[in-house]
Amino acid sequence: MIEMHLFISYALILLGCFFALSTTIGILRFPDLYTRIHAGAVALTMSALLITVGTAVYVWELFLSLKILLIGVFLLISNPMATHAIARVAYRHRIAIPVSRDLSSRQKFEEDNRHDSS
């Protein structure tokens, strides 16, 4: 029964490290900007949340834990927003062309850009 919250916090932080590692592998291995940024948005937000929650459980004081959780809330808001902005700008200004075997999505990309630039 001793220090139960320590085990929980270690488990949460290890899970967060696993998500961070998968983020890194995804950013290195995915083919184009959109899939890479998808790895950076989803898995990285999850890992940051898990690590902040794990740290809050590790500290185990009310106000200190609430402050750490507040950092987690800000990461939860801001990281998907930033990746959304980057992906949207890259799509609309033709900075990166999506790599896809599916021909229809490529054609849709071309049509969207023709519609925007006119």
Add this chain to the structure above:
Amino acid sequence: MKVFLTAIILAFTGGALFVNLGSIPDSFLLSHTASRFYREAVVTETGALNTVSAILYDFRAFDSLGESTVIFATVSGIVLLLSRKTLPVSSAGLSLIVKRTFGILTPFVFLLSVYIILHGHLSPGGGFQGGVLLAVITIIFCIIYGSSFDLSRYPPQRKTLIETTGALLFLGVGIIGIALTGSFLGNPSAWRGVPGTLPSAGSIVPINLGVGLKVGAGLAIIFYSMIQKTLKRQ
């Protein structure tokens, strides 16, 4: 051959640096010079816990006044060069998601900057750092919402007013120091309070506030003057 030569030069330089730095008597420097005076005198003479802030705004406050004058001169020069002949040209801003998210986040940016300015004598930070965070708000307004939003909510006249208020606050604290202690920018002992609490450290808190307002508004003016020229091409 080239790699070999580079390695020789690097080894020689590293060896010279090591010999020179190793010959400095570090214990002598730490125990007998000005750093020892600062370590012992900061809390008793200023009431501030942050030594850097105490040195910047109390022992060398006149120097900080010069630095903020340099910022004022820079802002004046940039505004003079990029004068307000053209109307500000606004971009439409980013998407709705980004706008709503920054509607949530911008008050917290403001809160963080005020916290860093007002706790400059207790924790790392101070007027310059918090002022830069204040200027971030203008950058958020210009980029996320478009510069016409920044013009309507936070016009350049108000920025100039805030900057002048900061400068006058700094000078006013200096003149009050003449009246209370006899020297310009002196730290009156009646304001010193208990070290470690928020209303303490004498004249450091109002000087931090003045420098923060001045740096924040000044950098905001610089950014706004530049973006209204660069966005015009689009």
